Amino acid sequence: MSDHPPRFTILALETSCDETAAAVIRDGRTIVSNEVASQMHLHERYGGVVPEVASREHILSMAPVIEAALAPLEDSWDAVSAVACTYGPGLAGALLTGVNVAKGLAWAHDLPLVAVNHLEAHVYANWLVAAGTSPADHVDPPFPLVCLIVSGGHTVLVLLRGHGDYQLLGQTRDDAAGEAFDKAARIMGLGYPGGPRMERLARGVDAAGVRVPRAWLGDSYDFSFSGVKTHVLHAMAEHASAGADDPYTARLAAAFQEAVVDVLVSKTVRAAEEYGARCVLLAGGVAANGALRDALIERSPVPVHYPPIRLCTDNAAMVGAAAYFRYRQGLQHDWSLSVKPNLKLIPSG
Numbered sequence: 001m002s003d004h005p006p007r008f009t010i011l012a013l014e015t016s017c018d019e020t021a022a023a024v025i026r027d028g029r030t031i032v033s034n035e036v037a038s039q040m041h042l043h044e045r046y047g048g049v050v051p052e053v054a055s056r057e058h059i060l061s062m063a064p065v066i067e068a069a070l071a072p073l074e075d076s077w078d079a080v081s082a083v084a085c086t087y088g089p090g091l092a093g094a095l096l097t098g099v100n101v102a103k104g105l106a107w108a109h110d111l112p113l114v115a116v117n118h119l120e121a122h123v124y125a126n127w128l129v130a131a132g133t134s135p136a137d138h139v140d141p142p143f144p145l146v147c148l149i150v151s152g153g154h155t156v157l158v159l160l161r162g163h164g165d166y167q168l169l170g171q172t173r174d175d176a177a178g179e180a181f182d183k184a185a186r187i188m189g190l191g192y193p194g195g196p197r198m199e200r201l202a203r204g205v206d207a208a209g210v211r212v213p214r215a216w217l218g219d220s221y222d223f224s225f226s227g228v229k230t231h232v233l234h235a236m237a238e239h240a241s242a243g244a245d246d247p248y249t250a251r252l253a254a255a256f257q258e259a260v261v262d263v264l265v266s267k268t269v270r271a272a273e274e275y276g277a278r279c280v281l282l283a284g285g286v287a288a289n290g291a292l293r294d295a296l297i298e299r300s301p302v303p304v305h306y307p308p309i310r311l312c313t314d315n316a317a318m319v320g321a322a323a324y325f326r327y328r329q330g331l332q333h334d335w336s337l338s339v340k341p342n343l344k345l346i347p348s349g
């Protein structure tokens with residue numbers, strides 16, 4: 001008998017929005033391969049994701065992306081222990097590609113099929129071993145923990161007491177944080193995707209006298225970002241001549257980012273204190289934002305974990321990590337699995 005437990009290797013797929021992704025993940029933490037084919041350039045000219053274009057592109061990209069992900073295994077399916085995919089939330093047509101391909105591969109190779117929630121996958125990006133770290137030096141985030149999930153479609157604050165044990169603390173009542181970044185950036189003429197462009201414009205800029213109001217919503221852990229977006233709309237209308245390279249626009253970008261970050265960080269820190277969290281996690285595309293990371297690290301009473309930038313935005317490595325921990329708890333799907341475009345992280349939430 002071997003001294004080592006057998007490795008559990010998952011081929012994971014992600015197609016919920018505009019990235020076609022496949023990854024091979026070992027024991028929920030080690031990235032063997034992580035392939036992402038972004039469609040961003042196709043959607044850029046429309047200023048947002050066009051669902052029909054996304055679905056067609058997923059179908060075209062899926063096979064080459066999977067082939068590239070499997071290459072380190074030298075095409076040996078014997079090394080694969082399970083097939084995982086995202087089944088929601090997301091665009092129905094986009095999700096269908098990943099779910100159907102995962103079903104087909106699992107069936108053809110007689111492997112377990114494990115489908116995960118896309119938001120849960122973002123959380124589990126924090127369990128992946130960062131490049132350059134040896135698996136032996138890697139430390140899993142300790143429970144209980146508070147996780148702020150901030151993406152283009154969602155803003156959710158959750159308490160995790162263990163794997164899969166989520167308690168919803170708060171969520172956005174209107175726009176998601178990433179959506180606010182994207183919409184405000186579009187109003188300011190920065191183009192798509194707005195988050196990274198807004199961050200770039202605001203970097204090192206002093207908001208100097210420009211203030212964007214915060215929506216605190218009392219003691220609630222809920223968020224509201226439609227007001228900051230409207231504020232940017234009025235501010236830009238008042239400065240009708242201000243274009244994307246006007247100094248006023250850069251000050252407004254800095255003030256906008258400061259307002260969004262202030263609310264996100266204040267509520268996350270308060271939740272960590274109230275629930276005795278041992279660490280705080282950031283997850284989702286907006287977790288790539290340097291100002292958000294820095295402010296959370298500065299104000300959090302406990303260590304802050306966040307994935308490397310490449311693992312903050314949509315990828316399949318995080319799907320493989322989430323699927324591993326959930327499979328170990330007994331989660332498995334059969335051929336009746338269907339997509340759930342409106343899937344919630346917590347069913348009653």
Ligand code: KG4
Pocket residue numbers: 017150151152153154177178179181182193194195196199284285286287288289290312313314
């Ligand atoms: O998680 P994600 O890749 O896709 C969804 O599941 O929604 O998140 C995409 C979102 C977009 O709204 C994008 O503008 C935002 O994440 N984002 C950022 C940054 N990088 C990506 N927002 C602020 N600052 C960034 N650096």
Ligand code: ZN
Pocket residue numbers: 118122151152284285313314
């Ligand atoms: Zn996402």
